[in-house]
Amino acid sequence: MNRRQLLQGFAALCSGCAGAGRGGRDTGGTAGDTADSGSCTSPTAGGPTDYCLIEPVVVRVRDGATLAEGQTMLGLVDDTTAVIVGRDGSGFFARSAICTHACCVVNLCDDDACGSILSSPGPCESAGPASGGTAFCPCHGSMFRISDGAALNGPATTPLPAYAVTIDGSDLLVDTGLQVSPSDRVPS
Numbered sequence: 001m002n003r004r005q006l007l008q009g010f011a012a013l014c015s016g017c018a019g020a021g022r023g024g025r026d027t028g029g030t031a032g033d034t035a036d037s038g039s040c041t042s043p044t045a046g047g048p049t050d051y052c053l054i055e056p057v058v059v060r061v062r063d064g065a066t067l068a069e070g071q072t073m074l075g076l077v078d079d080t081t082a083v084i085v086g087r088d089g090s091g092f093f094a095r096s097a098i099c100t101h102a103c104c105v106v107n108l109c110d111d112d113a114c115g116s117i118l119s120s121p122g123p124c125e126s127a128g129p130a131s132g133g134t135a136f137c138p139c140h141g142s143m144f145r146i147s148d149g150a151a152l153n154g155p156a157t158t159p160l161p162a163y164a165v166t167i168d169g170s171d172l173l174v175d176t177g178l179q180v181s182p183s184d185r186v187p188s
């Protein structure tokens with residue numbers, strides 16, 4: 001069984017995980033049916049990526065489109081595929097939530113200096129909204145600015161990749177198989 005098959009099996013298992021555990025929200029969506037609220041991912045037309053082990057899938061971040069300006073949310077599929085969505089004055093955007101140093105999942109910060117860090121969500125859940133505009137990697141301490149993905153503190157030096165995002169009702173769909181410019185925004 002390859003990793004995609006494992007993920008598809010996980011997605012099927014995740015169909016009952018809405019709002020389960022740790023107070024998080026599920027990231028929604030059934031494979032092939034982006035309007036359903038069952039699992040976290042659906043297939044993407046994007047090709048394979050050589051960035052960490054990120055699977056090229058469309059990740060549904062439930063309620064992502066309800067973020068207020070300045071807020072961010074993290075949607076987790078598993079420990080190798082996770083995304084951050086945010087909203088600023090120009091609209092919505094998405095970043096990888098996988099640290100570019102050694103591929104750990106980062107945490108959202110609730111203030112710019114990362115004095116307050118949100119807990120990691122469980123599989124198929126999301127964390128946030130957060131208001132910090134930064135993310136912290138618990139593995140070796142790197143810090144990232146979410147608006148453009150820049151690494152503010154090492155050891156990471158490479159920005160978090162930017163992914164294509166679309167609005168689906170109150171949710172955001174993030175395509176981890178389609179990288180875009182860090183300055184791209186989807187009007188809210």
Ligand code: FES
Pocket residue numbers: 099100101102103104137138139140141142154155156
């Ligand atoms: S994996 Fe994130 S700082 Fe090392």
